Amino acid sequence: MKNYTTILREYNLKATPQRLAIIESVDRFGHINIDNLYEEVKNKFSSISLATIYKNINSMISNMLLLEVKVPNQKSVYEMVKEQHSHLICDSCGAIVDIKINTSNIEESISKDYNFIINKSDVVFSGNCEKCR
Amino acid sequence: MKNYTTILREYNLKATPQRLAIIESVDRFGHINIDNLYEEVKNKFSSISLATIYKNINSMISNMLLLEVKVPNQKSVYEMVKEQHSHLICDSCGAIVDIKINTSNIEESISKDYNFIINKSDVVFSGNCEKCR
DNA sequence: CTGACTGCAAACGTTTTGCACGGTA
DNA sequence: TACCGTGCAAAACGTTTGCAGTCAG
DSSP: OOOHHHHHHHTTOOOOHHHHHHHHHHHHHSSBOHHHHHHHHHHHOTTOOHHHHHHHHHHHHHTTSEEEEOOTTSOOEEEEOOSOOEEEEETTTOOEEEEOOOOHHHHHHHHHHHTOEEEEEEEEEEEEOSSOO | OOOHHHHHHHTTOOOOHHHHHHHHHHHHHSSBOHHHHHHHHHHHOTTOOHHHHHHHHHHHHHTTSEEEEOOTTSOOEEEEOOSOOEEEEETTTOOEEEEOOOOHHHHHHHHHHHTOEEEEEEEEEEEEOSSOO
């Protein structure tokens, strides 16, 4: 069990029970949208309000502890900031999988060709997963 | 000047003046969000309502004439369906540029490694453009 | 002529805000 | 203790819907 209290403080956020429940759920699910997060946190913290979820997600994003992933035809999902990675998302079942792909040579050639400094890559492949055909 | 009437009919949409103004603006801008589109179309068609913009954007997306591009920290932009491409977006000035990159080898290895059939790639690189440093 | 489209206003779902209270550091 | 966070309710936003009138084909 990770020490989420320490993590929150490292990101300049007070370690309230609500925040601990939120960050624990996000980490356990890998990616989670607002509604599922709300349901999940309510299981362990029935008094929490949706406004608190929103406020905390937003402050965690501002403080770079979480990031938002925009996905086609779905609500955004939130995940902890870890190593850079891309996403595979199944159009039928909605499952999202993290994948490691090497985009560094592509990014390098873009920097050159377009004289553009890249500091973030959002890469989402949609299609059908193994189960869903 | 393209014949947008013909294009609309090819996509099974009646060629109303409102639609012609919408598709012409989207095509001229390359990518445009709802608010800018509304302002733009109003210039030539002052009586148009925002609801009409929404209804038409949605039907054009359903009929595969337009597609939605979700971008970080901004509203989605809409563009005509053309060849597959990726996007470069400047965090300072918000400019969006189409770029051609070859993702086919990446997609191929993903198909193999994850046994996943890809039918859409959403690739957005964020950073700073030439002007904005 | 008929079904589809428009514009308005109302409804809806989602996210943010203001404020009084409570809890962390 | 001081400030930040919480929860509630209300407000603000963005988008969709219903409907009566209009128009494209």
